[in-house]
Amino acid sequence: MNRPQQLILAASIALAVAAPSATAAAALEASNPFAKQSSLPLNYPAFDKIKDEHFLPAYAAGMREQLREVDLIANSKAAPTFDNTIVAMERSGQLLGRVSAVFSNLQTANTNDRLDAVDREMSPKLAAHNDAIYLNPKLFQRVKTLHDKRDSLKLDAESKHLLERVYKEFVRAGANLPDADKQKLKAYNGEIASLQSEFSQRVLKEANASALVVDTREELAGMSEAEIAAAATEAEKRGQKGKFAIAIVNTSSQPALATLTNRATRERLMQASLNRGSRGGEFDARELVLRLAKLRAERAALLGYPNYAAYSQELETAKNPAAVNKLLGELAGPAVNNAKKEAGEIQKVIDAEKGNFQVASWDWPIYQDKVRAAKYNFDENQLRPYFELNRVLVDGVFFAATKEFGITFKERKDLPVYDPDVRVFDVFDHDGKQLAIFLFDPYARANKQGGAWMNEYVSQSSLLKRRPVVGNHLNIPKPPAGEPTLLTYDEVRTAFHEFGHALHGMFSNVKYPHFSGTSVPRDFVEYPSQVNEMWAIWPEVLANYAKHHKTGAAMPKELLDKVVASKKFNQGYMTTEYLAASLIDQRWHQLAPSQIPTDVLAFEAKALKDAGVDFAPVPPRYRTTYFSHSMNGGYSAGYYAYLWSEKLDADTVEWFKQNGGLSRKNGDHFRKTLLSRGGTADAMDLFRNFRGRDPIIEPLLERRGLTGN
Numbered sequence: 063m064n065r066p067q068q069l070i071l072a073a074s075i076a077l078a079v080a081a082p083s084a085t086a087a088a089a090l091e092a093s094n095p096f097a098k099q100s101s102l103p104l105n106y107p108a109f110d111k112i113k114d115e116h117f118l119p120a121y122a123a124g125m126r127e128q129l130r131e132v133d134l135i136a137n138s139k140a141a142p143t144f145d146n147t148i149v150a151m152e153r154s155g156q157l158l159g160r161v162s163a164v165f166s167n168l169q170t171a172n173t174n175d176r177l178d179a180v181d182r183e184m185s186p187k188l189a190a191h192n193d194a195i196y197l198n199p200k201l202f203q204r205v206k207t208l209h210d211k212r213d214s215l216k217l218d219a220e221s222k223h224l225l226e227r228v229y230k231e232f233v234r235a236g237a238n239l240p241d242a243d244k245q246k247l248k249a250y251n252g253e254i255a256s257l258q259s260e261f262s263q264r265v266l267k268e269a270n271a272s273a274l275v276v277d278t279r280e281e282l283a284g285m286s287e288a289e290i291a292a293a294a295t296e297a298e299k300r301g302q303k304g305k306f307a308i309a310i311v312n313t314s315s316q317p318a319l320a321t322l323t324n325r326a327t328r329e330r331l332m333q334a335s336l337n338r339g340s341r342g343g344e345f346d347a348r349e350l351v352l353r354l355a356k357l358r359a360e361r362a363a364l365l366g367y368p369n370y371a372a373y374s375q376e377l378e379t380a381k382n383p384a385a386v387n388k389l390l391g392e393l394a395g396p397a398v399n400n401a402k403k404e405a406g407e408i409q410k411v412i413d414a415e416k417g418n419f420q421v422a423s424w425d426w427p428i429y430q431d432k433v434r435a436a437k438y439n440f441d442e443n444q445l446r447p448y449f450e451l452n453r454v455l456v457d458g459v460f461f462a463a464t465k466e467f468g469i470t471f472k473e474r475k476d477l478p479v480y481d482p483d484v485r486v487f488d489v490f491d492h493d494g495k496q497l498a499i500f501l502f503d504p505y506a507r508a509n510k511q512g513g514a515w516m517n518e519y520v521s522q523s524s525l526l527k528r529r530p531v532v533g534n535h536l537n538i539p540k541p542p543a544g545e546p547t548l549l550t551y552d553e554v555r556t557a558f559h560e561f562g563h564a565l566h567g568m569f570s571n572v573k574y575p576h577f578s579g580t581s582v583p584r585d586f587v588e589y590p591s592q593v594n595e596m597w598a599i600w601p602e603v604l605a606n607y608a609k610h611h612k613t614g615a616a617m618p619k620e621l622l623d624k625v626v627a628s629k630k631f632n633q634g635y636m637t638t639e640y641l642a643a644s645l646i647d648q649r650w651h652q653l654a655p656s657q658i659p660t661d662v663l664a665f666e667a668k669a670l671k672d673a674g675v676d677f678a679p680v681p682p683r684y685r686t687t688y689f690s691h692s693m694n695g696g697y698s699a700g701y702y703a704y705l706w707s708e709k710l711d712a713d714t715v716e717w718f719k720q721n722g723g724l725s726r727k728n729g730d731h732f733r734k735t736l737l738s739r740g741g742t743a744d745a746m747d748l749f750r751n752f753r754g755r756d757p758i759i760e761p762l763l764e765r766r767g768l769t770g771n
Contacts, residue, residue, distance in 0.1 A: 110478035124158030196235035284323035312512025332424035339687025400634025458607030466729030468492030501533035516563035562594025642682035651699035712761035
């Protein structure tokens, strides 16, 4: 997943990183590392100098400076021009952009109580700051004047697209509202920002508080000695020496369910996961969900939209909720049918073992591996010895990128990092010139948000003469000291996926920071990253990295053949759990203000039943009360984006296969027509430029095993 930055003037200004003006610098003490741009290569953040106490004064100075800059633009006596208004706005907010980029990344990847407090304090202030810009009538009038005569300004395509986008963003932010409604809007924005911050923090704290603690090794039967040792260490960290703790990850299903043979332990673990945020106590999220849903619905209504989903999806490639509902509805029935068939196969194994129970959600992961073993004569544990982390990264992810694009990587140890496990690489283009800096943060930590994502510390812009600094963040369990980090296939796929986002950011070749890198619609941003997953099992790539961590022996061809043959295995489960979460997200955000329920769990249950995806052995990938994608603002009404993007991805994979696969020619075409263009044109126009036509759905249906249903 690509995790959006804290938005300041539609992210373009937030991520514009350049030297601050003298006024901004003077507003900060010289000891504050944000008082001037970093002197490190590509303005890489000086993590060794940045302290928690630096953020609040830097934020305050940055907001003051940007408001001064905006005031000069809005009150200029000169007639509005593209340069003195739109370009000037693009150049503004550079100090604020720098502190926002660093803070938002650290607060998700390496937070603490002090950073959480900064986030709670700054979220409503940043919302008010955005309002002060977007609701400035003089500034909007200058933008509107230019927009009204845009066809006569003789702008290049990127500049005209920027003008149209900025105007649309002002209108969507309420610039056309009467003054009384603007005040209502400001109140909505401030409260929504505060609640989103609180929800995100409660989810992380609740996950930590929900860890399953057991007393005996017997309860962990099936886990490896290394995994049991890690559980003992985790319990000791929690002040329960002599016991064992299994930390909860962000999704509903938990990795340990695939190995635990003690059914009672499996059930306890799954219930701990599913009950997060709805079991009472200080981290219960239900009242936050209801308030957020109501505020978003009321805000959308104030802006003239029937619901928040209609507002949110207007700028996406889907355009409206009807298109989203159509896609999800078309796939729900076939997906659940497949899941029920898969459940039947699992039940046969349970019955053959005389299990005397019906398959439940806590049984699925371990029994799906048994079904896979019977069908394909292998299980996931056979793969892990061949998936050592460094080899996956260097000989897999990097190797594929070199073959496809000609870029190369060199690790460096001289740049500071925020955690000792973070690695840093220079990235060089095919001509040997430096393209970017890449950070790799692989391991899970108690102070790190769940999931996986890509962030930008510095975004590319030729206007600001900036090259990108991007990071990938995973949540791989860290093994005990001295043990190798062996990945599951899903973790391997995730590493390739997130690096697809990184490539999107690193290849950006745009003028304006507004359009840099992954600044594209949410239902398009996952598309390039999903395409990059194809190389994980591409024979040439797999042969280069899938080597036994002890012997160095290549993964046997027969095992690889089984991996490829089983690609459609368990797709009913995977599609259903994803669709269930996507449908929950849509149902919450397609409500009018008068339709907000009073019972979160009852509403969720009815939504799943009405959509035909209420199949108990396959719970939603996320339930409402820990659904950060949906509730904290990043992918609100937009979780469908992964499936929407996968339609484009599956069609693109077919193109690569038809044109010779992994080659510089194919990579250069993908880079030139799409990856380098950022948000400079309509997203679907970029796809058509690459593919030569509109996308078709057949490759997606074939991939997910949904043909013939």
